[in-house]
Amino acid sequence: MLTVTIQNESDMVILRCEGRIVRGEESALLCAAVRQHGQDIVLDLADVTAIDAAGIGALVSLQAAGIYLKLMNPTEPVRAILRVTGMEPVFEICEARRIEEIMPHEVEA
Secondary structure, three states, rough: EEEEEEEEOOEEEEEEEEEEEEEOOHHHHHHHHHHHHOOOEEEEEEEEEOHHHHHHHHHHHHHHOOOEEEEEOOHHHHHHHHHHHHHHOOOEOOOOOHHHHHOOOOOOO
């Protein structure tokens, strides 16, 4: 089962995912949530326990459709699948304890 919690931060939408991103309802739920919230999305994967080829395929399809995905705090099982499938370089991946660490900073002139 996958639970997605939506958090709006300034110009950024964070989708906190908990559970499994696998074939079926889980990957469909994630795709629907991403499509509903715009083109620049941060996926917080700190609580994702598993992802399969269908889950990776869903992420790739979203990115191919013009939705920019930043993967935050992927767990080791998620990173392992990204590595094995060769998809790790396709996504921007970051580690952050707080969302402020990945937010763009304004530069004063």
